[in-house]
Amino acid sequence: MQIQVQRYPIDVLTAHYRVYGELRSRGEPSVFLNDEEVETLTIYDATLMPLRQGMRLGAVTTAELHVPKTEPQVLILGGYVPQVKPLPKTSELICFTDTYVLRGTFHMGMEVKVLDLFYVQDIPFFPVTKLDIFALYPMAMEVKVMAELAYVQGDAVRAFYEKQLAD
Secondary structure, eight states: OOOOEEEEEEEEEOSSEEEEEEEEEESOHHHHHTOTTOOEEEEEEEEEEEOSTTOSOOOEEEEEEEEETTSOSEEEETTOOOSSOOOSEEEEEEEEOSSEEEEEEEEEOTTOOGGGHHHHSOOSEEEEEEEEEEESSOOSSOOEEEEEEEEEEGGGOOEEEEOOTTO
């Protein structure tokens, strides 16, 4: 049986860098991203850009860039339509990382309480739809993104609350 590799444009937001390129996923990306045996993501035809103002380094391009899975705060996959149905329960959350404010629809199992979302599911990346991303402070490049589907690193979330109708 041959392993099927799928290719997707990817936008990776870390605390200090933004990386664009192509992710080559072995099988379903939502499963691949949360695979415990995959500790590093390889981004092909990558461009890495520092986000902090005043950096002495400009954009760096390389054929392959290896990013430990612990570094991304948000992963955005372009052109990806999940084969696996999203979990049925949803909640609109506002999340704060060290670098970003995230507003989107998080998907979870029916038995999961919103306040336990990032603690009861043993996965690094949580699926989010209709995600708006804003930078917490001025950056070298504008970071204001809207993604139909993204994955948020649960360990990067420092605080969160459920969006109220008036928010």
